[in-house]
Amino acid sequence: MNTREKILQAAYQVFALKGKEGARVDEIAQRAGINKAMIYYHFKSKNDLYRAVLKSIFTNIFPGVLAIVQKGSPLQETLEKLVDLYFQLYTAQPELMKILLRELADDGRELVPLLQEIQREIPVLSTQPQIQCFQRWIEEGKMRSLDPRHTWISFIGMTLIYFIGRPLIFALLNFDEKEEHVLHDRKENIIGILMHGLMAKEHV
Numbered sequence: 001m002n003t004r005e006k007i008l009q010a011a012y013q014v015f016a017l018k019g020k021e022g023a024r025v026d027e028i029a030q031r032a033g034i035n036k037a038m039i040y041y042h043f044k045s046k047n048d049l050y051r052a053v054l055k056s057i058f059t060n061i062f063p064g065v066l067a068i069v070q071k072g073s074p075l076q077e078t079l080e081k082l083v084d085l086y087f088q089l090y091t092a093q094p095e096l097m098k099i100l101l102r103e104l105a106d107d108g109r110e111l112v113p114l115l116q117e118i119q120r121e122i123p124v125l126s127t128q129p130q131i132q133c134f135q136r137w138i139e140e141g142k143m144r145s146l147d148p149r150h151t152w153i154s155f156i157g158m159t160l161i162y163f164i165g166r167p168l169i170f171a172l173l174n175f176d177e178k179e180e181h182v183l184h185d186r187k188e189n190i191i192g193i194l195m196h197g198l199m200a201k202e203h204v
Helices: 003-022 025-032 036-042 046-069 075-092 095-105 111-121 129-139 148-164 166-173 179-198
Strands: none
Touching: 003 025, 003 036, 003 046, 003 095, 025 036, 025 046, 046 075, 046 095, 046 111, 046 129, 075 095, 075 148, 075 179, 095 148, 129 148, 148 166, 148 179
């Protein structure tokens, strides 16, 4: 891991814990095990570093999503792989939820222009391949004629909600099994609901 990567990793953890405003460059440098001057060598400011952290999050997510939706696999297989990808991501990076929730609470002030910037830099993203994937299934008669944009919103919401609301979910629903079993059942539930809700009748 080079110095820039060490800085990004440390900043990711500190921003998740304290938010952009509460994070201190000194603390990021200490966590990265480097001199503070090295941060300003790689990044112009704390805000520039924060944007770089956000950008690294999404540039790490997008390739995996693209590889799945562009493969041309059957509907259920594609959905299963997407659910697995997002669950692996959320499980491996619990700090991600904290950063995303803070950004959403701030109306995506940093995130929205950054995503637009990423789409300009990676042209394939501006074509929304996941939406095109759903549209293709509709045109092939395999999926009900539902707005693909709303289908994607539903998919993201169903995968996110467990990880966003985990403490409340466990408190209110009295799950007493191991979390790995809860996650397994959660995946099956999502796929079951999506398949019965999305598939054209002749393919059910």
